[in-house]
Amino acid sequence: xxxxxxxxxxxxxxxxxxxxxxxxxxxxxxxxxxxxxxxxxxxxxxxxxxxxxxxxxxxxxxxxxxxxxxxxxxxxxxxxxxxxxxxxxxxxxxxxxxxxxxxxxxxxxxxxxxxxxxxxxxxxxxxxxxxxxxxxxxxxxxxxxxxxxxxxxxxxxxxxxxxxxxxxxxxxxxxxxxxxxxxxxxxxxxxxxxxxxxxxxxxxxxxxxxxxxxxxxxxxxxxxxxxxxxxxxxxxxxxxxxxxxxxxxxxxxxxxxxxxxxxxxxxxxxxxxxxxxxxxxxxxxxxxxxxxxxxxxxxxxxxxxxxxxxxxxxxxxxxxxxxxxxxxxxx
Amino acid sequence: xxxxxxxxxxxxxxxxxxxxxxxxxxxxxxxxxxxxxxxxxxxxxxxxxxxxxxxxxxxxxxxxxxxxxxxxxxxxxxxxxxxxxxxxxxxxxxxxxxxxxxxxxxxxxxxxxxxxxxxxxxxxxxxxxxxxxxxxxxxxxxxxxxxxxxxxxxxxxxxxxxxxxxxxxxxxxxxxxxxxxxxxxxxxxxxxxxxxxxxxxxxxxxxxxxxxxxxxxxxxxxxxxxxxxxxxxxxxxxxxxxxxxxxxxxxxxxxxxxxxxxxxxxxxxxxxxxxxxxxxxxxxxxxxxxxxxxxxxxxxxxxxxxxxxxxxxxxxxxxxxxxxxxxxxxxxxxxxxxxxxxxxxxxxxxxxxxxxxxxxxxxxxxxxxxxxxxxxxxxxxxxxxxxxxxxxxxxxxxxxxxxxxxxxxxxxxxxxxxxxxxxxxxxxxxxxxxxxxxxxxxxxxxxxxxxxxxxxxxxxxxxxxxxxxx
Numbered sequence: 001x002x003x004x005x006x007x008x009x010x011x012x013x014x015x016x017x018x019x020x021x022x023x024x025x026x027x028x029x030x031x032x033x034x035x036x037x038x039x040x041x042x043x044x045x046x047x048x049x050x051x052x053x054x055x056x057x058x059x060x061x062x063x064x065x066x067x068x069x070x071x072x073x074x075x076x077x078x079x080x081x082x083x084x085x086x087x088x089x090x091x092x093x094x095x096x097x098x099x100x101x102x103x104x105x106x107x108x109x110x111x112x113x114x115x116x117x118x119x120x121x122x123x124x125x126x127x128x129x130x131x132x133x134x135x136x137x138x139x140x141x142x143x144x145x146x147x148x149x150x151x152x153x154x155x156x157x158x159x160x161x162x163x164x165x166x167x168x169x170x171x172x173x174x175x176x177x178x179x180x181x182x183x184x185x186x187x188x189x190x191x192x193x194x195x196x197x198x199x200x201x202x203x204x205x206x207x208x209x210x211x212x213x214x215x216x217x218x219x220x221x222x223x224x225x226x227x228x229x230x231x232x233x234x235x236x237x238x239x240x241x242x243x244x245x246x247x248x249x250x251x252x253x254x255x256x257x258x259x260x261x262x263x264x265x266x267x268x269x270x271x272x273x274x275x276x277x278x279x280x281x282x283x284x285x286x287x288x289x290x291x292x293x294x295x296x297x298x299x300x301x302x303x304x305x306x307x308x309x310x311x312x313x314x315x316x317x318x319x320x321x322x323x324x325x326x327x328x329x330x331x
Numbered sequence: 332x333x334x335x336x337x338x339x340x341x342x343x344x345x346x347x348x349x350x351x352x353x354x355x356x357x358x359x360x361x362x363x364x365x366x367x368x369x370x371x372x373x374x375x376x377x378x379x380x381x382x383x384x385x386x387x388x389x390x391x392x393x394x395x396x397x398x399x400x401x402x403x404x405x406x407x408x409x410x411x412x413x414x415x416x417x418x419x420x421x422x423x424x425x426x427x428x429x430x431x432x433x434x435x436x437x438x439x440x441x442x443x444x445x446x447x448x449x450x451x452x453x454x455x456x457x458x459x460x461x462x463x464x465x466x467x468x469x470x471x472x473x474x475x476x477x478x479x480x481x482x483x484x485x486x487x488x489x490x491x492x493x494x495x496x497x498x499x500x501x502x503x504x505x506x507x508x509x510x511x512x513x514x515x516x517x518x519x520x521x522x523x524x525x526x527x528x529x530x531x532x533x534x535x536x537x538x539x540x541x542x543x544x545x546x547x548x549x550x551x552x553x554x555x556x557x558x559x560x561x562x563x564x565x566x567x568x569x570x571x572x573x574x575x576x577x578x579x580x581x582x583x584x585x586x587x588x589x590x591x592x593x594x595x596x597x598x599x600x601x602x603x604x605x606x607x608x609x610x611x612x613x614x615x616x617x618x619x620x621x622x623x624x625x626x627x628x629x630x631x632x633x634x635x636x637x638x639x640x641x642x643x644x645x646x647x648x649x650x651x652x653x654x655x656x657x658x659x660x661x662x663x664x665x666x667x668x669x670x671x672x673x674x675x676x677x678x679x680x681x682x683x684x685x686x687x688x689x690x691x692x693x694x695x696x697x698x699x700x701x702x703x704x705x706x707x708x709x710x711x712x713x714x715x716x717x718x719x720x721x722x723x724x725x726x727x728x729x730x731x732x733x734x735x736x737x738x739x740x741x742x743x744x745x746x747x748x749x750x751x752x753x754x755x756x757x758x759x760x761x762x763x764x765x766x767x768x769x770x771x772x773x774x775x776x777x778x779x780x781x782x783x784x785x786x787x788x789x790x791x792x793x794x795x796x797x798x799x800x801x
Contacts, residue, residue: 261517261543292517292543293536328537 020165034061035087071097078120088124105174106149127180134304142275145245154217180218202252208238215266216242226322261292271299296325334402476501514541524591601776617798642687644790651744669719683719743775
């Protein structure tokens with residue numbers, strides 16, 4: 001993609017992500033990528049395909065199957081001046097490295113009295129919808145959004161996939177990027193741009209006046225589809241893409257609810273203790289007197305994600321569920 | 332708030348018996364004041380206080396033997412007259428497992444301020460002074476059921492309020508008070524802003540919850556100017572509360588309602604203003620003649636003529652008589668003349684004189700007197716506060732000559748009259764002194780243009796030249 005070019009390029013979320021990695025590796029030799037199968041195999045989801053050939057094994061490193069070890073190595077590398085990008089296959093496996101992420105990466109700056117920043121980026125896949133069953137399909141980004149000291153990103157669009165990595169690497173603190181597995185094959189036009197994405201603000205993906213659909217990541221396409229259906233019935237739904245799950249952009253939520261007076265929070269995680277719960281609580285705290293209906297939540301069924309397609313579909317939030325929740329709030 | 336604990340009155344003392352309290356809750360105590368009599372293994376000792384403050388709560392009953400260090404009482408800052416209420420604050424060292432309450436002489440003065448009149452939908456959460464002699468269970472029950480312990484007559488030992496008392500009161504309350512209305516927070520806020528009584532609104536939300544749109548529908552007229560207290564005078568006052576007593580809270584609420592409505596009017600309505608001077612010679616002549624012939628009770632004020640003229644003109648120019656809602660004009664059914672009535676204490680209401688255009692002058696005069704009297708005593712009817720179609724403000728008796736008013740949404744016009752004054756006037760080519768009044772029109776430019784407004788004012792002026800036809 002030519003810098004400064006004006007033509008639009010057809011691309012996919014996967015390719016946009018790869019392009020972001022390539023640019024990062026090219027522009028800063030402190031950057032390197034490591035993780036299981038990121039080298040020879042091209043990444044479990046094909047994101048890093050070709051990068052080993054281009055940048056060599058020093059900068060695109062395959063690691064043993066030991067999340068705690070290679071995330072810990074990433075933290076060490078960050079502490080010693082590198083800018084590591086660590087890929088963990090899925091969020092379920094990242095729990096093996098949770099001790100490193102929470103007790104070291106997120107905590108060292110505080111515990112060292114501000115002397116030891118950890119400029120680390122960790123990418124991982126999250127979410128269900130591809131029949132990968134319970135150990136590869138959960139949405140635990142809300143758990144990470146619970147942790148102070150890290151930034152949690154959820155790129156949902158091609159633009160965000162392409163342009164979130166650079167500001168994430170520039171952040172002196174650990175940044176976790178959650179890529180929803182069902183988005184990798186999404187394709188579309190990506191306007192050439194070198195502008196980094198604003199990591200502090202949510203985005204209104206579709207303006208509306210009657211109800212706010214608040215979501216992020218893999219649920220964004222569903223929320224947009226629901227907004228289309230609602231529009232056909234004369235209900236104008238505003239779709240908010242949170243983009244950054246920590247810190248949350250409270251103002252965007254508050255302003256939207258002040259406009260629409262109703263909110264549906266769509267979150268693929270389990271309802272109990274979810275990010276949707278956090279967003280709902282903030283709406284209750286900050287927008288109570290603007291509400292004209294109880295906040296609705298559309299989340300996954302509280303079960304381990306099933307393998308069988310029909311069951312998986314039944315467990316996940318679907319467009320019809322979002323539309324129904326919007327109706328409960330508006331009707 | 333700090334604790335007054337069982338002191339150690341000797342190295343060998345590990346417990347003491349509280350014989351007597353020398354203070355009561357609410358008493359101001361100074362450092363060094365004796366506050367309690369304690370019996371130790373050796374002797375009876377008056378124990379002094381170690382700080383200055385207000386005795387908040389006695390935790391131990393006389394006769395109890397407690398270890399050294401046990402909290403006996405809570406002492407708060409001296410200047411804080413109203414004690415904190417509710418359960419013990421978080422983080423406080425735990426009170427003794429079963430804090431026995433101290434019966435107190437029942438003749439204590441009641442330090443509570445008069446309950447302020449609140450909208451009926453607000454739950455009257457029990458506000459308990461700390462000296463209330465009721466146990467935690469009783470307080471909890473009272474809070475839960477919304478019973479004010481202060482209003483209860485205790486039947487327990489020493490006049491203490493018992494659990495049964497609370498349950499009885501709660502049962503009685505349940506039969507006399509309406510249940511809490513289901514309304515969304517936005518609807519409640521709007522109702523407060525627009526002065527709508529939620530109890531009169533029919534909810535269309537889930538399980539009949541009142542929603543913002545219901546409130547907006549219920550607030551068509553100048554009722555928005557009426558505070559909740561005046562809007563529904565028939566509402567039973569909460570048990571035990573004194574009759575509505577014009578408190579500052581109410582005046583403030585009314586000011587707020589007026590502020591909300593008038594801000595909306597000035598923000599949303601593009602006003603245009605017209606003004607004309609009306610020769611009142613014929614009208615005042617006719618009025619003097621009429622009053623000279625009539626018994627005192629049937630005499631008319633100039634205002635009656637002005638109102639009648641305004642009403643008849645509104646019938647003639649219906650484009651100004653009605654409402655602007657949902658981006659279009661709806662003509663009012665009949666001419667219901669809103670009368671801006673200022674209340675003592677700074678309030679303002681604009682009740683409607685129904686079908687003012689059809690009332691003969693004596694009837695109109697009577698209706699006017701009646702309406703103003705009831706407006707000032709807070710006895711307006713719901714229909715009167717809600718369905719005016721055009722409003723008249725007459726500041727003549729205040730001495731001003733011209734008033735440019737702000738329209739009461741959703742009406743589209745407001746007519747203003749000043750004082751009838753003698754002015755030099757050119758009449759038939761000669762200069763003469765004539766009584767004149769300035770009539771103004773503030774109208775909604777979304778609904779009408781200046782030409783319509785001009786037609787209206789001209790009609791008012793014409794009608795006032797023929798008073799016998801009014």
